[in-house]
Structures are given as structure tokens and as C-alpha cells.
Amino acid sequence: MSIFEVEGLHASAGARDVVKGVDLTVRSGEVHVVMGPNGSGKSTLAHALMGRPGTSVTAGSIRLDGVELTGTPSWKRARAGLFLALQQPIEVPGVLLEAALTEALAGRSGASQEGDGGQSIDDRLKQEAAAIGFDERFLRRPLNVDLSGGERKRNEVLQLGVLRPKFCVLDEIDSGLDVDAVRAVSGRIERATSEWGLGVIAVTHFHRLLRELRADKVHVLVDGRIVATGGPELAEELERTGYGAYEPGA
Amino acid sequence: MPLPSEKEEVWRYTPIDELRLDEFAPTATSAAAPVSASAQRFVVGVAADLPERGALLGVLDGRPLTVSVQDAQLSERGVRVGGLQVLGGEPDVLGRVLTGGDALVRLNDAFHPDVVVVDVPARTVVDGPIVIVHWCSAEPAEPAEPAEPAEPEEQGERGEPGGVAPASFPRTLVRIAQGASAEVVEIVAGPPGSARSLVVPVTELSVADGAHLSYVGLQVLGAGAWHLARLAAVAGRDATLRTFTVGLGGSYDRSRTDALADGAGSSTELRSAYLGTGDQIHDVRTLQDHAAPHTTSDLLCKGAVAGTSRSVYSGLIRVRRGAVRTEAFQTNHNLVLDAGAHADSVPNLDIQENDVRCSHASTVGPIDEDQRYYLESRGIPPSRAEQLIVLGFFDDIVERSPVPSAIGRLRQEVGLRLADTLGLDLEGAHG
Structure with a gap:
């Protein structure tokens, strides 16, 4: 059982304070959904957790199994077991998906490769591709090169499946995906929560992600703060009423 | 005709004013000249890397010495x-593709010892592919002497300071005649080390109506x-020409490629690709x-510069009057x-016609931060991420x-130099 803790997190993007005191505690196998209107700080929160350059944590703490991650570079956070699925995955010409994952796995401790049953990367790639309907031909491509927006999102989930992190942050994984793809992707993530106890922080605008992905907690992020926390019913309510009731001055 | 000067637009940003022709003398290789062991090793290596070739020509300082034909049916x-004699005395074969030309082309006209045909x-x-390996001497130029026993350039690789190189x-x-098709690989190489030399190649590619030519030029x-290389090509009606020139070696490496779309x-x-080190x-x-309607050209040039090296890319798209529907x-991307x-x-x-579609794009900058972050977010340390990105770029x-x-x-030639430059572990780099 692992635990991912965010405590009193303040983060800025450029000169602007965007995340203004966020607390979250996620345990292995749990799914936490962070919903919020545009500009509420969702993406900055996701990047602050992974340590993207240009996003800085100004106060607070991010811990994985008690180890402080604030101030450590992204690659060390990844090796500690954190994964970020980007809202806009980056194209890296000439760097093959398989080569990147081989490098990524080479640096991992044995613990995070648990349960791979000694499979080759190639087998794992094929298996994960089949699980989410990712065209096998794309496995031979350089990272995200000549992939559509939706294929890039599937590619993020494919990498998640191969790397098997302890916790993942999904930054609007459902945007750009059609209904079938959302179902395939959210179903895969849901299975991962039991397969290897993946803990999930899913940042999204929409309720639709939650048809397959069973949320334990739903948090409403407005103006950089979590203003409400509840069960899946909270997501349904937001779907009906919007964020109006939570906006500043409401 | 004067030597080129930096004052000319086509020689801007170059060290051409430092060229002193009296520091160089044309090599006096004869067919009986000894071929150095490193030249032989190089040719053997190329032969091993291109086993499915049609033919292999070993050329020493512009003179074809060996021609080995793999495809007996050729x-x-x-x-x-082979050499110019294979055309059986056909007159005026040169200068049909490369018309005009500067003083360097005139020097080549005057001093080329033979023509590789x-x-x-x-x-x-x-x-x-038909593979041409040019070995260009870099040892001090000496009058032709009786063959010495072994590896002359390894004894005296560096020219005497101030001597003639x-x-x-x-x-x-x-020449690819009507409806024919071929692949050509032309490699320009010389002894490793820092001995001075001047190499002025001129290559003419003629691709007739409906013909196809794929050409790779590698300079090491x-x-x-x-x-100081010049490549000139002309493509006839419905012809296809594909070229890839790679510049890796040399102190000053210039390659000029002119491709004329002559037939509708x-x-x-x-x-093109280049890697600058040192x-x-x-x-x-x-x-x-x-120069003709309904023609297309697509150029991609990628280069990286490390250390204190420099690069210049300068390209012109010219659409002449009458070349309607040109695309x-x-x-050009630079790291x-x-x-x-x-x-x-x-x-x-330089567009002189209306009904055309033309575009150009160029970038110059360091390794993309987003690409590095993306790989880092997968657990790859930044130094390794950068290596992967540069390898991938090429x-x-x-x-x-x-x-x-x-x-x-x-891949091997680029990888070798990147390994030196980036302190690279090449294993697994190409998955």
C-alpha cells in the first residue's frame, strides 16, 4: 500500500499564483477526480505535481510514501513511481516509443516492475495497445509523430500501462477522445487500480470519464482551491448545475 | 575569373577569404600510385555495409582505380x-547539367584527372546502389615517386607547417536516360586527423524524361x-530526383546543391544533414x-552545431516565368x-509566376524544453533525454x-560523431 500526499500546495505558473492551497491524500487503488472550470488551476496543479519547468511550488509539500518530492526533478519523481499523462502529449521526432520506454524502465527499481511476469517490452506494448484499441502500427513510430490528438491520448495511457507507476496524474485525458475511446481508456485505468493498485488523480472538465472509471472522491477546484469534496454524486450534480454555485462571489 | 569572396551573397558567413590557393597543389596520383592501407580499409568497410550494391568504384584523388561490378548483368x-573512357570518346559530356559555375568549378574543370561516370x-x-568512394589524400603533396612499402599517409599525416598541401x-x-532508374551513393573520405587538404568535387546528375534517380552524398x-562541393542536377519531364547530402567531416565543409526542374x-x-563539432x-x-509547369520540389535540411562550430544554411526557391502550378x-531546422x-x-x-504554392520554414534553437520534459516525465534523466533527442533529430x-x-x-557515421560530442552510450539508441 502506497500513499501520495499533497499538503497546503501553492504553485505558480510564470509570475501568477494559480494553485492556492491544495490538500489531497490518495492511497493505492483509489481514484480521485479533480473537476473545475477553465482557469481554475487544474493543469498547473498537474504540472506542479510532476515538476514541469516553468511551474514552481511556492509553498506546501508533495510526498510519495513519505518521501518529499517538492524540489526534486521530474525524472526522479517518475522513478519514485509518479506518472503524468499530458493534456497535450509532445512529439519527439526520431525517438521511438519503444526506445523511450526501454530507457524509462531501465532506470526503475525492481519494485515498480512487479507483476510484469518477465514479459518483453514488445509484448507489453502489444498487450496494452490491444487493451485500448491503439493501432499496433503506431508502436513503431517515433513518440507521437503523425498521431492525431486522440491517438496521442491513447498513447499516454499505453505508456502508463507499460510503466505501471504507483500513482498517475491524468491531465484531461478525456479531451480529444470520442465516446468509444473514453470508454476504452477509462476502463483500462479502472482495471489498473486493481491490477497493480494504481492510485489515480484525474483532472477533468467532464463527468463522462466517470462512466467506466469509478471515482472514490470528487474534488471541486475553483480559483486554485478545493472548495468541495464528495463522492461520485458530486460529479453528477456538477454535470447538471455547472460550477456557478462554487464560483467566487456566488 | 577571381576566387569567390565573402562579399558575394552566396559566400556570406563563410571563411572563403582565408582560402590561399598557393598553399595547395593538385595531387599527382597515377594509376600506379600506392593505395594507403587506411583507404583500403575504408573501401572494404563501405563494401561490407552495402552488400546488395550494383557496383563499387574506388576513386583516388579523382581517378577511378578499381571498379567492381556485383551485378553481372549491368x-x-x-x-x-568507370572513368571517362567508358563513354567511348563521346564529346562535351561535362557542363551540360552544371552550366556557368564559379572559379572553383573552373578549377575542377582544369584539374580533374578523370571523370567518374x-x-x-x-x-x-x-x-x-552504385557506390562511389572518393579517397582524397591529405598527406603533403609530393612529386610522384616509386611506391613506398606501406601506409605513407600514416607516417607523414600532417603536412609540413606552411608546406604545400x-x-x-x-x-x-x-546520367539516367529516359525511363531508367538507379541509386547512387557517393562518399567523399580522406585520412582521419587534422592534415590539411583541399577537396573541390563537382557532381552532375542528369535525370531524363520519366527517369528516377536516388542519390546519397556523404562527406567524411x-x-x-x-x-568545397558542388552538386548540380536536372530533372526532365515526369522525372523524379531524390538527393540526400550529409556533411560530417572537414574543417570548412561547403556543399551547394542546385536542382533544376526542367521538364513538366x-x-x-x-x-541535407550536417553535424558541427569542434x-x-x-x-x-x-x-x-x-523552369517548367506542374513541378514539385521538397527540401528538408537538418543540422546541429556543438562546441564552437558554426553552420550556415541558405536556400533559394526560384520559380521562373511559365512554371505554373509549381509546388x-x-x-531548415537547426539544433x-x-x-x-x-x-x-x-x-x-524568387517567384516570377502567380499560380504557385511555395513555403519556407526555419528554426534555430537549443534542444526543445518540452521534448526534454516529456522524456523526463517518463523517468529518463535530462542528459540521457538530450542524447535521445539529438539522436532522434538526425x-x-x-x-x-x-x-x-x-x-x-x-546512421553509424552520424552516431560515431555524436558519441564523441555528447559522450554517448549508443547501445539501444535505435531500439
């Missing part, structure tokens, strides 16, 4: 490869060489010249790997080589 089908008759398809003038003519001279419906694809200068000039594209390195990119358009263009069988060798 000569039966009228394909001629690849001549493919109409409607003949040559399987496997060798100049060589390789000349190549490739030693670090003291000046390489012709299409050319021009690719204090090298790479200088790539291209001309996509459209011409030009892209600047160190603070002391510098890259200039100068795209130009692999992206190398893997699209118009001669696929040359990819392995090209």
Missing part, C-alpha cells in the same frame, strides 16, 4: 560505370580538410529552380547544442534516406 544491359541507358532499372578535384557524371573527410511534371526531393564550419546552399517547399556554437538560416524566395532524416540500403552506414 554491362550486358548497357550500364556503364555512371551511365544508365533508357528503360533500364538498376537494382542495388594536396588539392583534389573529383568529378562525377551520372579528416578534420583539416576544406571541402518533374519532382525533386532534396535532403570548430567546424558547415555551409549548405541549395537552389530549387523551377515548392523548404524547411544549437552549446553556447559557443552558432547557426544561421537564410531562406529566400534519425528522423537519416531513416528517410532515398537509398534505404545506405541507412545503416549513415
Whole structure:
């Protein structure tokens, strides 16, 4: 059982304070959904957790199994077991998906490769591709090169499946995906929560992600703060009423 | 005719004013001259890397010494490869593709000892590339002497300081007749080390109506060489021409490629890559010249500069009057790997017709931060992420080589130099 803790997190993007005191505690196998209107700080929160350059944590703490991650570079956070699925995955010409994952796995401790049953990367790639309907031909491509927006999102989930992190942050994984793809992707993530106890922080605008992905907690992020926390019913309510009731001055 | 000068636009950003012709003398290689052991090793290595070739020509300082034909049917089908004599005294074969030319072309005209000829008759398809290996001497130029026992250039690799260094003038003519098709790989190499030399190659590619030519040019001279190359190509009606020139060696490496779309419906694809290390200068000039309607040209040029090296890319798309429905594209990407390195990119358009589609794009900058972050977010340390990105930057263009069988060798030559530059572990880099 692992635990991912965010405590009193303040983060800025450029000169602007965007995340203004966020607390979250996620345990292995749990799914936490962070919903919020545009500009509420969702993406900055996701990047602050992974340590993207240009996003800085100004106060607070991010811990994985008690180890402080604030101030450590992204690659060390990844090796500690954190994964970020980007809202806009980056194209890296000439760097093959398989080569990147081989490098990524080479640096991992044995613990995070648990349960791979000694499979080759190639087998794992094929298996994960089949699980989410990712065209096998794309496995031979350089990272995200000549992939559509939706294929890039599937590619993020494919990498998640191969790397098997302890916790993942999904930054609007459902945007750009059609209904079938959302179902395939959210179903895969849901299975991962039991397969290897993946803990999930899913940042999204929409309720639709939650048809397959069973949320334990739903948090409403407005103006950089979590203003409400509840069960899946909270997501349904937001779907009906919007964020109006939570906006500043409401 | 005066030597070129930096004052001319086509020689801007270059060290051409430092060229002192009296520091060089044409090599006096005769057919009986000894071939150094390193030259032999190099040719053997190339042969091993391109096993499915049609033929291999070993050329010393512009003079073809060995011609080995793998495809026995080549000569039966009228394909001629070798020195100028294979054309049987046909007059005025040179200068049909490369018209005009500067003082350097005149020097080549005057001093090339022979012409390397690849001549493919109409409607003949040559399987496997015809490989030309130019070995260009860099030892001190000496009058022809009786053969010495072994490896002369390894004893006296560096010219006497202030002494006269060798100049060589390789000349190549490739003619692909109507409806024929062939692949040519032309490698310009010399002894490793920093001995001075001047290498002034001129290559003419003639691709007739409905013919196809895929051409790879690779320059891997030693670090003291000046390489001032000129490649001129003409494509006839519905012809296809694909070229990929790769500049890795030399102290000053200039390659100018002019491709003329002369026949309606012709299409050319021009690719170039360069890697600057130490204090090298790479200088790539291209001309996509459209003189006929419905022609296309697509240029992609990628380079990286490290250390205190510099690069210049300057390309012109010219659409002449009457070349309606031309489509011409030009892209140049430069990676600047160190603070002391510098890259200039100068795209130009000269459009004299209305109904055309042309575009150019260029970038100059360090390794993309988003790409590095993306790999880092997967658990790859930044130094390794950068290596992967730079390798990928080149692999992206190398893997699209118009001669696929040359990819392995090209990848190896680029990888070797990147390994030196980036302190690279090449294992697993190409998955």
C-alpha cells in the first residue's frame, strides 16, 4: 500500500499564483477526480505535481510514501513511481516509443516492475495497445509523430500501462477522445487500480470519464482551491448545475 | 575569373577569404600510385555495409582505380560505370547539367584527372546502389615517386607547417536516360586527423524524361580538410530526383546543391544533414529552380552545431516565368547544442509566376524544453533525454534516406560523431 500526499500546495505558473492551497491524500487503488472550470488551476496543479519547468511550488509539500518530492526533478519523481499523462502529449521526432520506454524502465527499481511476469517490452506494448484499441502500427513510430490528438491520448495511457507507476496524474485525458475511446481508456485505468493498485488523480472538465472509471472522491477546484469534496454524486450534480454555485462571489 | 569572396551573397558567413590557393597543389596520383592501407580499409568497410550494391568504384584523388561490378548483368544491359573512357570518346559530356559555375568549378574543370561516370541507358532499372568512394589524400603533396612499402599517409599525416598541401578535384557524371532508374551513393573520405587538404568535387546528375534517380552524398573527410562541393542536377519531364547530402567531416565543409526542374511534371526531393563539432564550419546552399509547369520540389535540411562550430544554411526557391502550378517547399531546422556554437538560416524566395504554392520554414534553437520534459516525465534523466533527442533529430532524416540500403552506414557515421560530442552510450539508441 502506497500513499501520495499533497499538503497546503501553492504553485505558480510564470509570475501568477494559480494553485492556492491544495490538500489531497490518495492511497493505492483509489481514484480521485479533480473537476473545475477553465482557469481554475487544474493543469498547473498537474504540472506542479510532476515538476514541469516553468511551474514552481511556492509553498506546501508533495510526498510519495513519505518521501518529499517538492524540489526534486521530474525524472526522479517518475522513478519514485509518479506518472503524468499530458493534456497535450509532445512529439519527439526520431525517438521511438519503444526506445523511450526501454530507457524509462531501465532506470526503475525492481519494485515498480512487479507483476510484469518477465514479459518483453514488445509484448507489453502489444498487450496494452490491444487493451485500448491503439493501432499496433503506431508502436513503431517515433513518440507521437503523425498521431492525431486522440491517438496521442491513447498513447499516454499505453505508456502508463507499460510503466505501471504507483500513482498517475491524468491531465484531461478525456479531451480529444470520442465516446468509444473514453470508454476504452477509462476502463483500462479502472482495471489498473486493481491490477497493480494504481492510485489515480484525474483532472477533468467532464463527468463522462466517470462512466467506466469509478471515482472514490470528487474534488471541486475553483480559483486554485478545493472548495468541495464528495463522492461520485458530486460529479453528477456538477454535470447538471455547472460550477456557478462554487464560483467566487456566488 | 577571381576566387569567390565573402562579399558575394552566396559566400556570406563563410571563411572563403582565408582560402590561399598557393598553399595547395593538385595531387599527382597515377594509376600506379600506392593505395594507403587506411583507404583500403575504408573501401572494404563501405563494401561490407552495402552488400546488395550494383557496383563499387574506388576513386583516388579523382581517378577511378578499381571498379567492381556485383551485378553481372549491368554491362550486358548497357550500364556503364568507370572513368571517362567508358563513354567511348563521346564529346562535351561535362557542363551540360552544371552550366556557368564559379572559379572553383573552373578549377575542377582544369584539374580533374578523370571523370567518374555512371551511365544508365533508357528503360533500364538498376537494382542495388552504385557506390562511389572518393579517397582524397591529405598527406603533403609530393612529386610522384616509386611506391613506398606501406601506409605513407600514416607516417607523414600532417603536412609540413606552411608546406604545400594536396588539392583534389573529383568529378562525377551520372546520367539516367529516359525511363531508367538507379541509386547512387557517393562518399567523399580522406585520412582521419587534422592534415590539411583541399577537396573541390563537382557532381552532375542528369535525370531524363520519366527517369528516377536516388542519390546519397556523404562527406567524411579528416578534420583539416576544406571541402568545397558542388552538386548540380536536372530533372526532365515526369522525372523524379531524390538527393540526400550529409556533411560530417572537414574543417570548412561547403556543399551547394542546385536542382533544376526542367521538364513538366518533374519532382525533386532534396535532403541535407550536417553535424558541427569542434570548430567546424558547415555551409549548405541549395537552389530549387523551377523552369517548367506542374513541378514539385521538397527540401528538408537538418543540422546541429556543438562546441564552437558554426553552420550556415541558405536556400533559394526560384520559380521562373511559365512554371505554373509549381509546388515548392523548404524547411531548415537547426539544433544549437552549446553556447559557443552558432547557426544561421537564410531562406529566400524568387517567384516570377502567380499560380504557385511555395513555403519556407526555419528554426534555430537549443534542444526543445518540452521534448526534454516529456522524456523526463517518463523517468529518463535530462542528459540521457538530450542524447535521445539529438539522436532522434538526425534519425528522423537519416531513416528517410532515398537509398534505404545506405541507412545503416549513415546512421553509424552520424552516431560515431555524436558519441564523441555528447559522450554517448549508443547501445539501444535505435531500439
